[in-house]
Amino acid sequence: MSFEIILPDHRVQRQSVDNYKEKKPSETENGGIQLTNIDSFLNAIKCNWVKRYLDNANTSKWKLFYQKILKKYGDSLLFECNISKYILHEIANENIFLSDALSAWCDVTHNLETQTSSKTILWNNKDITSNNKTFFYKDWFERSIKYVDQLYDYRIKDFYSFNDICYIYGIPSNNFLKYYTLIKSIPIHIKSEINTNNTPRTQTTFVENILGRTKQNK
Template identity: 90%
Template sequence: MEIILSENPKKYGDSLLFECKISNTILHEIANENIFLSDVLSAWSDVTHNLKTQINSKTILWNNKDITSNNKTFFYKDWFERSIKYVDQLYDYRIKDFYSFDNICCIYGIPSNNFLKYYTLIKSIPIHIKSEINTNNTSCTQTTFVENILGRKKQNK
């Protein structure tokens, strides 16, 4: 697997690619003329698209062809490294809306100069995904919320 993912895919999250809902445009950009990698990612995307997400109802943020700005998907490596992976991790079920940027900074340790990244990402999440979050009711538990904050405090010591 390491041989397959040794080139361009690092900037898209390496093996995370196998969890994403990738567009063909991104597939070709990732494969960067590697026909084998392009075929593998394309086949994997077809298989997972046909299975749908009945097992895991969480919507992944990164490289998701449904979440775009100017026809480009998102992948914030620094956010991914802070364990941000799913749309519902940015969502506050108590108020049925996305966390404020200040809350996201506190929870995940996002630098305060990332506010444009945050607002661009939030505004790019389509309404059907936002409404899906409310109807599925598969929230990140408050335990996860507390664990993220406690984890940050331990890292700072």
């Protein structure tokens, strides 16, 4: 997994004494001094740390310390998610630097091309909450459940029944409440956009073909 970050080369200009009263930004030729935007500079440093953390070739021992903190959120998955401030505050209780790095990562990636709702990640998503808390089912994630549309049946334009989910992903039968709490927490605008998406992912199409054949054989 790799991420490409394009940091804008923001510059701020110090106003010269001559035009300060007019409140106009000074030009270089008029004596102004171009200075690096400090916020962008610091965010770049923090994001560079994130890239080192996500580098699978990096086997430094310091990664083990942060992996222990991030494990309950899906480790590197967290850097792909639409993170809530609640998670940042929770992480900050254990490590302020890590919270700052995640916050910087969110700021920088916020303006990148947005994904379609069918690619919306379920976990740690600030738009998918229950009692103001986001979701992360570690055992479900380990079964390759990651995106909203993996729970969605394009044939009937609604979410799969719990029985279908158990069959497809091998979810334990006692996870009934967990499943319905999750799908009921997915906001209407995400459901509506999925309904208008007529191009399900390859994995979803494959699953629906299996379900169709299974029901025909019964």
